[in-house]
Each structure stands twice: as structure tokens, then as C-alpha cells.
Amino acid sequence: MLRNYLTMSFRSLWKNKGFSLINIMGLAIGLATCLLILFFVIDELSYDKYNERAKDIYRVDADIQFGGSHFDMAMSPDPIGLTLQKDYPEVEAYVRFRRPEDRFLVRKADQNVAEDNVLFADSSLFNVFTLPMVQGNPATALTEPNTVVITEAIARKYFNSTDVLGKSLLVNDTLPYKITGVIKAMPAQSHFYNDIFISMSSNAESRMGLWVMNNYQTYIVLKPGSDPKKFEKHFDEVVDKYVLLQVQQMLGITKDQFRQGGNFARYHLFTLTDIHLHSSKVGEIGVNSDIQYVYIFSAAAIFILLIACVNFMNLSTARSANRAKEVGVRKVLGSLRNNLIKQFITESVVVAGISMLLAIMIVSICLPYFNNLSGKNIDVHFFEMPWMVASIIGLTLLVGFLAGSYPAFYLSAFRPVKVLKGEVASGFRSSRLRSALVIFQFCISILLIVSTIVIYSQLRYIRHKDIGFDREQVLVLQNTDKLGNGTKAFRSELKRIKGVEEVTMTKFLPTSGKLSDAPLFRDASFDQKSAISTQLWNVDEHYVPTLGMTMLRGRNFSEDMSTDASGVILNEAAAAQLGYKDPLNKYLYIPKDFRAGNSPDNILTFHIIGIVKDFNYSSLRQKVSPLALFLGASPGTTGIRIKTADIPGLIAQVKQAWNRMQPGQPFSYSFMDDDFNRIYNAEQRTGSIFIYFAALAIIVACLGLFGLVTYAAEQRSKEIGVRKILGASVNNIVVMLTSDFLKLVLIAIVIAAPLAWWLMVKWLQGFSYRINMSAWFLVFAGALATAIAVVTACSQAIKAAVANPVKSLRRE
Template sequence: MIKNYLKTGWRNIIKNKGIFSINIAGLAIGIASCLLILLFVTDELSYDRFNEKADRIVRVIFQANVNGEEIKEAVVMAPVAQVLKNDLPEVTQSTRLAKSFNNRIEFDGAYYGQSSLAYVDPNFFEVFTFPIVQGAKTEPLDKPNTVVISKSFAENTFGNTDPIGKTLKVTNRDENLLVTGVMEDMPKNSHFHFDLLVSTLGYAQAKKTTWMESDFFTYLVLKKDVDIDVVESKLPAISEKYMGPQLKEALGMTFTEFTKENEIGLFLQPLTDIHLHSDFSDSTTLEQGGDIKYVYIFSAVAIFMLVIACINFMNLATASASKRAKEVGIRKVLGSNKKQLIYQFLAESFIATFLAAFLAVIIVSLALPFFNQLAGKDLNFQYLLSPEVILAIFSLILIIGFLAGGYPAFYLSSFNPLSALKSKFSGSGKNSGIRSGLVIFQFVISAGLILSTLVVKEQMNFIQNKELGYEKDQLLVVRSSYLLGNNEDNFIDEIKNNPLVENVTHSAFVPAGESDNEVGGIFKNNEFQRRMSFYNVDENYIPTMGMKVLEGRNFSEDFGAESDKVILNQKAVEILGFNKNPIGKSFQRDTHDGLKTMTVIGVIKNFNFKSLHQEIEPLILKYNPYGGIIIRSKVADMSGLIENLNNRWNAYNVKEGFDYSILDDSYNYTYLKERKMGTILSLFAILTIIVACLGLFGLVTFTAEQRFKEIGIRKVLGSSATQIVALLSKDFLKLVGISFLIAFPLSYYLMNKWLQDFAYRTEIHWWLYLLAAGITIGIAFLTISIKSYKAASVNPIKSLKTE
């Protein structure tokens, strides 16, 4: 029986191959889009879940609000790990990780350049699942100056030689590390990646007892079935017990007094939430994470794509019901019951869905490299061949088969045989209303996605063109100039004499991209105010960056040593209460040697030195040039300048090659997530409207066939092709127009919520609605016109001939 259903279904599909092709194309695009997004979402949700204890591991984070300064940091104080292990019975293990910067590695006289290195506690491998494949399987870091290296680092450094027992040298710190183990490379879906893990037993920072400095990423392993909220509720008491005495010594007030007007404390974050639910300052994150909002957005897009493809199937099947009315009547007269007819029509649906799924898998295999480039992923087609995914695809086929074919099957099988044999079905009435509703739904999604894409692009243009308070164009950043050693000043002098260079400054502090960071406590009249960011610069920083001095002066060699002089941005002036005559005012800065008095010599215009997601924060410039060079080029095309600098760099026989970045590119990279989202959203907006228009094309095709004789009569009576196209288009375009009334308010609400993530954002202008409407109507009208014009161009004699 099943074989007969399939055979008959295939014959009907071949008989109506035009409508069938449209259905297959729409379903294939919908399923392919769903599979691509499924791969993306699955990868995003998989982060850190490879760890055997992932469901019990939490990270300790620090949050505070002190005199208006909001602090959110993923690092905490050195003693926190051991204190929480000792004081909380729910904690079975605790471990720490401290990221190290600018690590230059040597082995046996060979120089390997910068490597990713972190200091970790000896029990690190008991908490995280990074298999040791060579060397000590247990406690490989139980001695000072021991290191576990990644498999790829071992192969690149030692080749086929056994690395165990070999000594690596960290040249910039003159530190020798004994290799005790080799681990598998950290999985891509980990929230951190390092090639060298060094024992904290030889790391001085790990022995600190202060609760006033945050340096360590700290992780706890909780007992099974422990409620995180219960554990977290005990942290305020621990903070008061251990932080309180040091707070009183530093600020002169008790913990209770301090927290009357301020908020401060430790909190817990599940390990599996880190990648998608982190919102910490850039200086306290290990790597740029994802965003759960984008997972929700793309998941919704995937569902809508499938629903629209299924709607096409339902629309076309019910619209073509009149063509199959006699078939249904004859089958019923010959004894077929309703159940048999439902099975027959469902068989056709499953054949179409299976073929669409097969075509979708081919589309995914071809599109995956392009999608990986757009999404910044490394998704593998082999994942689609895993048993779980094959089962998911098979389930998807069943769901789509029932969803797309269920309603048409029940609808077609319910025809009265007498009416069916008389062909009294025009596709109008109740079912026409349902089809109209489904068409509106399709274009609600399509128009909504188009408007959303335009808003994202408008925000990206706003970011690109916003006045930042400095000139980001034609700036070249050399972060590693310190590698020149004693030749660094000579290199800077050569740059100054280069005819292609307008200005140069010696500073490691950059307002976009990788930068040094310094934060210090500020006191006024010996009373604590809050923490503020510091930039260490020279006298050329302000002119090189194109910043504006509003009051006072810049640093200058004419005034001698200026290590106790500072320049404030407008926000710092406001917070310190120096609004009237700030020049000459002073405050104290907390240093290792106690409070140091700083005198204000100038005020600069506020500039965005962090992401536009954040409001401009107070900033203090102090004279202390070191460790980096920023160059302003006279020409937009910097290729000649870069080549010249590369040659000069190599003349000093530096162990590493000339490494640079262009500030404009670094600035754009800051918003890489948003740009990827906009690009992917654009892609799926296009695919969604293609699928919707495929359905529209099918409906117009069917309508033109239904009104074939009417079109012939109108042509005989003098109607032009344009008038007939307008006749066939009017009703469909009316449905598209109605969809705007739903799509635009909904899109406005959702995109306005998205824009709230930016402290500086564009408005959703009225012309964006007009543009979205124009694009949607234009594409829909083009789709309708192609078929309508073809129908209107047929010789009326053909349509008026008797059957």
C-alpha cells in the first residue's frame, strides 16, 4: 500500500512539475537556511561543555558601583580561590588562571616569538578537561617553573623530539620553564586558548594577600545538585570578613559604612554561560565572546524560514485544489475513504520534503565555506553526518512533511464527491482568506527582516562616521616597538624624519584595538573618589591623535619633568568637581608608595577610548612614554610608509619581524560581532524574501490559469497587457501592504531594544520604513509582473477556444 502511495504521489508530482519545482526550491532554501543556523547555534551553545565537570564549574566575578563608577570584572583577588574553598562547604575545588602578555619564547638558541601563556594553579587539570597526551598525567605543575605545552606548540617547537624535560626560556622575563607535559590543543569551543600553562608556584602575583587588587580568573567546582544562588548568598559575608579590614585601612571606613552608598561584592557565573552571557570590561576578558541575543535572533530566523517555506507548500496545494477536484471525486466514487486520500496527499508531501532536504544538504555543503567566512566560524560539514544530526534532519523531514502537507491533505480529502466531479471549486471563499493570511504572514517576516537589516547597517554607518574626539584615519600603530631595546629612540627619530610622516608619539595606549590599560584610585583632599583610567603618553600624543585641548596646555619639554602633571578629559573634570578653573587644581593618586599629588595642566575634549556600547568615562593623561609607537601618515595609502618602516626595522636585526596595525581597522574590529550579525541578517533577509516570492510566483501562476479565459476576453475587449498585469497584481500587492502594518511596529520594537545596547546610536528614521517598503513591494511586484505579463501576452484565441 505504501509503495502504491509513493508511486502515485510521484506521478502527480511529475504531472505538476512547475508547482512542484517551486515547492522544492522554497523548501530546500528554507531547510538549508535552518541547517546552517542550526550549525551556528549549536556551536555557540557548545562552548565549554566538553569539560567533564562543566555543569558544576562556576567563575567568580567582581561587580561594584562606587560613586557612580560601574565595575564589572571577570578577574578577582588572588586569595579568593583558597578562601572560598576553605569557607564554603559546597565548593570541592578551586583553581586560578592569570593571563600573561607579550611572552617571547626561546629554545636551544632558536627564537619562536610571541606565544599565548597563562599561569595556572597545580590542580588546573583536575578542574578542566584538557587531556595530557605526553609526560606526567597527574600533577604536572606541582613544582615552580614547570610548564605544560599544547600539542601543536610541541610539534612546532620540538618537531619529532621528545619535549619532556626540555627547558623553554621566556626571554622578556628571563624565566626558564621545564616542560613536564603535553596537552591536546584546547578545543575551539573553549572560552580561553593557551599554548603554555605555567605553574603559579613560581609566580609572585599568586602569593598576594590583598583584597584590593584583581588579577586572577577564578573557578570553583561545586558539589553535585548544589544551587548556585544558595552559594552566592554566602559571598557578601565572606567579602565583609576578608575585604572589610583592608577596605578600612585603605579608605578609612568600615565595610558597612562603605556599602551604605556603594555596592561591591563577588558573584558566580556558570561556566557554560561565559561565552554568551558576559559583559565585562575589555581588560578583564580572556577572549571576545558571543552574544545570546544573536543566538535568539538567528534561531527565530531559522524557524521563520521553515514556516514560510511550509506556508508556500500549503498555499500552492490548496490553491491548486480545483485542478485535483475531479481526481478526488473519482477516487471517492471508486471506494477510497478519507484516510486513504490523506495518506496519498501526505505521501506526495513527504516525497517533496525528502527531495528538498536532499537538495538542502547539497546547498549547505556548497555554502558552508562562505557562511564560515561571514560568521567567523570553522563549522565542518562532517558534523552533518553525525548520527545525532542525521536523526535531527530525519525528524525535520517528518515535521515539515506533516506541517506542509497536513492541512492540504485534510482539505483535499474533505471534498464532496458530487461537487468535486462537477469541479465546483474555485479556490475562493474561506480557503482564499486563509491563503491571504498566510501570504501576509510571509511578508511580515520578509519586510521585518529587511527593515531590521537596514537599521543594523544604519547603526554601523553611524559608528563608522561618528565624531570620536580623535582622528582615527591614517594612524599606524606599532605595539611591539619595545623589542628594539636601546634602539627604540633611534627608530622614533628616523620616523620623525620620514617625509611621509606627519607626526609620531611614543605610547602603548590606543583608543581602539589592543592597548595597555591602567586604572588607579583617585583621592581628593585625601578622601576616596573612585577609580579612573590613565593613559601614559608623551608631548606628541595629543597632536598625533588629532585631539583638542580645551583649556590649559599640553605636556612640553620646556617645563622640565612633568611626571606629577596631568591632563584631564571633560568627564574627569566633571567628576572631580573642577568645572570652574580646573587648571592648577590637584588631587591624589593611589600608588604603591602611597598617595601622590597630581596637578592639572590641561583639559582635552572627551573622546571615545572604549566601545560605543559604553558612555565616555573619565580619563587622565600623564607623562610616561613607553612601549609602543603611533604614527600619523601624511598619505592615505600607507603601503610605501609601511615598506620603509619595515626596512628600517629589519636594519636593527630585531628577532621578530615588523608588526603593525592600522587604527581604523582596529576600530572596525571592535564592532565585528555587529557587522557579522548585519551581514548574516542581510543574507537571510534576501533568502526569506526569495522563498516568499517563490510562493507568490506560484500563486500568481495558479491565478493566471484560473482566469485564463477572463484574460482572453479582456484582451479582445481592448485591455492592454499593462492593465491585465495591474489586475492580477492588485490583490497580491494589497496583501503585501497590509503586512507592513504588522511588520514595521514589531521590527521597530525589536531593533529599538537592540540599539539600547549602544550608548551612542542612530535613530530609526522614517525613510528607513519607506526604503524597506519600497524594496519589498518592488521585489513582490517584479515577481508578480513576470508571470502576469506572460499570461497577458498569450494570444486570446488560445484562451477562448472550447475545451
């Protein structure tokens, strides 16, 4: 029986090649899109699950309110991990991470190579994370100062071998780091990815015991069965016992006074496997994604697949008149309704199966391009993984039943007497379900069009927003702290190059990601009520002009003013928080040592000499927070303002100057606008992917509409012929055939517009700086959907309208 169903299915498909091609192509595109999105979502959801204890690992995050500023950080104080393990038996292990302040330059032959994927880590690293070691002892690998664990790739890079235990990496030309372990490359699905781990004991700051500074990413492992919510209650004890005790020593206030000032220090646990998709805090160890995109893409996959299924249902029921006589004759000859349902379901599953095979071919061809677009490295072997084979078969059957169920029940319900009398043909124009399905298709299409427009507009806004500094034509050099006492001489060399307008040397460029937060005080008693939490950046007198910043009040630092060594420039946010009507020449105070209180010897005094316009130094998802610029040496990077048509020639001259000053050191540069755009790579890539998927959804919807108009014209061929003979013009016929569909599209616009508005407003709320939702977005999306529908419908309607009416009347 099944063989008979299959034979008849293939005959039916071959007999109606045009119908079959539209259905198969629509379903194939829908399934291919669904598979690509499925692989993307699976990849996103798999982050950090490679760790054997993933469900027991948590990051300790800080939530700090002090000095009128609020900080939600993926960081915590350096002693908190050890303290939690010591005081609470639920904690099995902990590990801290911190990025090196300076770049890690490794000597290779006669030159230095910059390594960026470097972290300080505690010796307990391997007790927390699953990082298979191919050489060395995980228990002792990072216990000694100046030791490192490296990946196999780094070992081959510097030694052409993985047998490197006991050998050393010469770092920054001065310090040998002994290799005590070699690990396999970290999985790509990790929220941090590093090639070199340095022993934390090499970092002197890790032993300072500062509870008032949150500079470390700390992870803990709870014993199996521990309740993280109950454990978090212990943090109140930790704050009272350690954090506020140090605050009391520093500010001379009680715990109650600290809290009465509106301040708080809170800590909580963040689940390891949630970090990649749910965390976008200050101090993230890597660039994370956003769960919203997983929801958006998952919805897009379902919607596109539903559109393809709706196409099948619409076209199948639209063909009802063509197959009505077949159903009627088979019923008269004794076919049962159940047999007819099985036949039509089989046809649907066959179409879904052919579409799935075509979809797999499309995915195989498109996957490299998709990886390049998404920045991922997804590699799928469809028929080598049992779960993949089962998923493909299951999805094929599901789509087959979903797409074929209504046509099967609809067609099999025809009554033979009515069919043979020709009373079924009128059903095409009166199908409410089919109209509802067309409306549903275009609701989704309009929703995707609006989403695409808004996402594109927001990303374009990010690229072109006035961020308070001029990032164009700024060349950024790395590793300039290696110049030592030669920084001034190097700057003079650069200034002599034609096309170089200005040069600044500081590690605190706005696109560097470097942060250094601490409180400033309005009075020397360090009263908490006078405190504001700020970023404290050391810059030179050339910083403001090089970056094209605007001084709103006062003046910039000057090399001719010796008193500027105790001067400070604030941004607008910091000046507003101070509350002074005129902040110029007011004084601010900072403790030299935050543990030493307010003794006279522990006070640094600064006077305000200027206010600079706010500039964005972090993601536009966050508001600009208070910042203070101090005149001081911090030459980690160099920003060069250039103005030339010959950029390659200028870079070559800069490189020559570098090689004269620093032979053998890597010449590493970038452009500030590229560094800025790199912050939003994830959003840019996601936006591009979404645009492609929206276009595919519209194409699939248009295929369905094209098929419907084709069958509408076919069923009404006699009517069209009679109208033409009676004098109807081509325009009249086209309007008649397309008006019904156009009404459905207009209804879809009315339904989809408010939903699209609400969803996009919710998405935009994730950005502190964002575009305003405009009614023009909806108008444009509606107009575009209408235009697409009209063009699609007219393309086939015109063909029917210009056909010779004699041919259609002869068929009758």
C-alpha cells in the same frame, strides 16, 4: 498500498513540473538555511561543555561601585580563590588566569616569535578544566616558577616533536621557561583559547594579597549538589572580613562609612557554560558572542522554514481547481477520504524528502563559505552520526506533514457533486486562509528587511562614528618595550622617514585593550567622598597629537616643562565627575601603596594641566568612563601617524629601522583602524550572515508569490481572454491580477512595522552608542517589500496578459 501512494505521488509531481520545481526549490532553500542556522546555533550553545565538571564550574565576577563609577567585571581579587577554598568546604578547587603585561617572545633559531595565546595559570588548572595531557603530570606541571605547559602544536613548532618534557622555551631573550607538560589543542568551543600556560608563581603580583584590585579571572569548582545561589551569600562575609578591612586600612574609614558613601563591593558566580553567550563585561578573557544572535538566528530559521511550508500550502490549495476533478472521480469510484488524505500527505513527504536531499547538497557546497563568513570551523558528516540521521528524517517528516496537512484535508473534503458541476474553481479567490498565509509570509519578510537595515546601519555607525581619536593612517608596532634604553633613538629614526608625521610610545593605545584602573582622590586624606575611579594610563607627550585627539581646555604634556612629570590630563568623563567648575590646576592624589594608608610618605600629588575630549577605548556597548593620562614611560607599543601614498614603501623603511635597532626580534605591525574593527568582528560577521539569510527568506517568499500568480492566471485564463476581446489593455489585466496580492502585502506592512520597531529598539539598547530608530527604516522596508512583490507578480501577470486570448477560449 504505500508503494501505490509513492507511484502516484511521483506521477503527479512529474505531470506538474513547474509547480513541483517551485515547491521543491522553495523547500530546499528553506531547509538548507534551517540546517546552516541549526549548525551555527548548536556550535554556539556547545561552548565550554567539553569540561567534565562544566555544570559545577563558576567564574567569580566583581560588581564594584566606588568614587562615582560603577564596574561590572569578569575579574576578581588575587586572594579570593584561595580564600574561598580555605574558608568554605563547598569549594573543591579554584584556578586564576591573567594575561602577561608584555608580549611573549619565544626564541626560534636566530629570531624571536611572538605568541599571543598565553596565560598565567595556577597549578590547579587541570583540577578545574578538562585539558587532556599527553606528556607530564597535571598535578605538578605548573607548581614551580618559570615553568610552562604547551600544546602539541607549539611543541612541534619549536622542537618538531611532542617529546619535549624538560626542554625550555627562551622567552624575551633572557628567561628560560621549562616545559613540564604537553596538552592537546583546546576545543574551539571554549570561551578562552590558549596555546601556552605559564605557572602563576612566575607572576609576583599574584602573591600580593590585594583585595582592592580586581585583576584576575578566577574560576571555582563547587561540590556536586551545591546550590550556587546559597553559596553566593558567603560573599557578604568575604567582603566584610577581607575587602572592607583593606579599604579601612587604605582610607581610614569604617565599613559603615564606606557603604554610606554610596559605595559597595559585591561578588557573584557566573556559570561557565553561560559565559560565551551571556557575558560582555570588563576584563573578559576572550571575545564572547551574544545570546540575542542565537535567538535572532533561531527565529530566522523557523520563519524561513515556515515561509517555505506556507508556499507549499498556498500552491497546493491554489491548484485545487486543477485537482478537483481527480478528487471527485476518485470519490465516485469509491475512494475514502482517509485514503485521499494519505495520498496527499505522501506527496507532501516525497516533496520534502527530495527537498531535503537537495538541501543537504546545498549545505555541503555552502558550508566552507559559511565557515569563512561566520569565523567558525563547523564540519558536519550528515550520515555518520546517528542523531544527525534521525534529525534529518524527523525534520523531513515534520515539514512534510506541516506543509501537506492543510492541502490534504482541504482537497479531500471536496464533494463529488459540486466538483463535477465545476463549482469548486471559484474557491481560489475566496480563500481567507491562503490570504492570511500570504500576509504571514510578507510580515516575516518585512520584519527581516527592517532588521537587516537596522543591523547594517548600526554596524556602519560603529565603523564611522567619531570616537574621539583619528584611527586612520596609524601604524601600530608591537614589542617596542624590547628596545629598552633605545626607545628615544628609535623614535628619532622613525621621525626621519618621509611620510611619518608623529610617533608615540605607550602600551595604552585606545585599541590595545589594556586597562589599569585605580582611584584618584581630590584631597590628600584619601577621603572616600573625594575619590573617583579612573583608568590610569602612562603616555608620552606625543600621545595626543599622534592620535589626533582634541584638547578641550588647558594644554598637552610638553617635554620643555619639567613640572609635567607631576601633571595629569583628564578626559571629559573624569573632569565631570570631579565636579569642579574649572578643574585646571586643581590637585589630585594617589597612594603609592594601596595597603599603606594616607601617611605623608605614601602620597603622590598631581596637578591637572588639561582636559581631553572623551575617546572610546573599549566597546561602543559601554559608555566612556573616567580616564587620566600621566607622563611616564610605558613603551609596550608604538603608534606612528603616517601620511603617504606609498604605504608598503614606508613600512619597509620602518622595518629596516627596526632591524637595525633590534636584529632578530619579530617585526609585528597592524593598522589601528583594523585593530578597532577587530573588536566588532563578531557583530560584523553576524550582520553579514543575517543579511544573507534575510535575502534567502525574501527569495523563498517570492517563489511562492510567483507560483500563486501563475496559478491565478491559469485559473482565470478564460476571464482574461474575454476581457481582452472586449478591449482590456495589458495594463488593465496586469493590475487585475496583481491588485489582490498587493493589498495583502500592504496589510502585512501595517502588521509587521510596529513589531519590527519594537524588536530593533530592544536590540539597539545593548549599545551605549547607537543610531536612532527612524520611521524611514519602516518606510523603506515597506517600499522594498512592495516593489519585490509587484515585480514578482508582474513578471507572470504580464506573460498571461499578452497571451493570445483565442488559445485560452479554445480550451474551453
